[in-house]
Amino acid sequence: MAALALAGCAPGARPRGATPDATPVPADRAEQLATALLLADRADRSGDAAALAEAALTIDRLAPSARTDADAETLRRWRTALPPGTAPLRGRALGPGYRSEVLMPGATTQLHQTFLGGRSAQIVVRVAEGPAPRMMVRDQSAREVCRAVRDPVNCRWVPLYTQRHSIEIVNTGDTTARFYIVFD
Numbered sequence: 001m002a003a004l005a006l007a008g009c010a011p012g013a014r015p016r017g018a019t020p021d022a023t024p025v026p027a028d029r030a031e032q033l034a035t036a037l038l039l040a041d042r043a044d045r046s047g048d049a050a051a052l053a054e055a056a057l058t059i060d061r062l063a064p065s066a067r068t069d070a071d072a073e074t075l076r077r078w079r080t081a082l083p084p085g086t087a088p089l090r091g092r093a094l095g096p097g098y099r100s101e102v103l104m105p106g107a108t109t110q111l112h113q114t115f116l117g118g119r120s121a122q123i124v125v126r127v128a129e130g131p132a133p134r135m136m137v138r139d140q141s142a143r144e145v146c147r148a149v150r151d152p153v154n155c156r157w158v159p160l161y162t163q164r165h166s167i168e169i170v171n172t173g174d175t176t177a178r179f180y181i182v183f184d
Contacts (some may be wrong), residue, residue, distance in 0.1 A: 002078060007131050014040055015157060022119075028122065028184070029184060030064055030094055030096050030122045030123070030124045030184035031124050031152070031154065031182075032058065032062060032096060032123070032182075033059065033062045033064055033096050033124075033182045034124040034126040034152070034180055034182045035074075035126060036055050036058040036059045036062070036127045037055075037059065037098060037100075037180040037182070038056075038127075038128055038180060039051065039055040039058075039107045040052055040055035040056060040059060040078050041118075041128050041180070042128070043055055044077075044078065045076040045087070049081060049147075052078060052081040053081045053083060055078070055080050056078045056079055056081045057082060059075065059078065059079075059177070060079060060082065064096050064097060064098050064182075065096075065097045065098075066097075066098065066099065067097050067098065067099040067101050067183075068100070068107075069124075071098065071100050073098050074100070077109035077178070079146055083105075088139065089147050090136060095184075096182050096183060096184035097182070097183045098180055098181060098183070099111075099156065099167065099180070099181055100178070100179070100180050100181075101177075101178070101179055101181060102176060102177070102178045103133060103169065103170075103171035103176065103177045103179075104174060104176055105173060105174050106171060106172075107121065107170075107171050108119075108135045108168060108170045108171075109168075109169050109170065110168055111166075111167040111169070111181070112164055112165070112166055112167070113164070113165055113167060113183050114162065114163065114164045114165070115159045115162070115163070115165055116159070117159050117161040117162040117163070118158065118159070118160075119158065119159075120122075120156060120157075120158055121145075121156065121157055121158065121159055121165075121184070122154070122155065122156045122182075122183075122184045123135070123137060123153075123154075123155045123167060123181065123182070123183055123184075124152065124153065124154050124181070124182045124183050125148075125151075125152065125153035125154075125157060125169070125179050125180070125182075126151070126152055126179060126180050126184075127151050127152075127178070127179045128178045128179055128180065129175060129176070129177070130173060130176050131171065131172070131173025131174045131175060131177050132149070132150055132151035132152075132153060132168055132173075132177075133153065133169045133171050133172070133179060134147075134148070134149045134169070134170045134172050135147070135148045135149075135155065135167065135168065135169050135170075136167075136168045137154050137155055137157075137165055137166070137167050137168075138161065138165065138166045138168075139163055139165055140163045140164050140165070140166075142166075145157050145165065151184070165176065166183075
């Protein structure tokens with residue numbers, strides 16, 4: 001059973017036939033959201049209104065919930081880039097949640113998230129700047145559920161029981177890491 005739980009913890013694999021320069025098409029909503037957040041961030045920083053509107057539309061369709069006030073404010077600002085007359089979308093009641101993080105070199109952050117038993121759980125990290133962080137997920141009994149160390153950082157498993165998980169993210173690089181983390 002442990003092998004089954006850890007099977008999805010490998011970093012995202014390249015799609016069959018993709019070249020090293022190809023960008024993989026995200027297969028699920030957590031990866032789609034992480035990618036859209038990163039694209040919106042880049043478009044916002046570069047002043048590319050068209051790219052920001054496109055990324056904001058993708059984010060809006062996924063109906064995420066921001067986990068911090070700062071992220072909620074950024075999301076509101078990005079949504080103003082949507083073209084006038086865009087119909088409001090009705091999202092999933094339990095859509096993916098996300099937050100942005102900044103870690104100084106050598107710093108560690110500890111997050112806690114409850115995942116439902118018997119349902120696929122996923123955590124995706126997309127790096128906006130700096131090195132890819134190392135992530136380890138443990139269940140409430142402190143057993144390691146997943147470990148990921150390369151960008152894109154992606155962990156997927158099915159918890160046996162509904163329980164709170166501890167997520168440790170470490171910047172092992174020598175520069176500041178800025179990234180988005182998505183829980184689904």
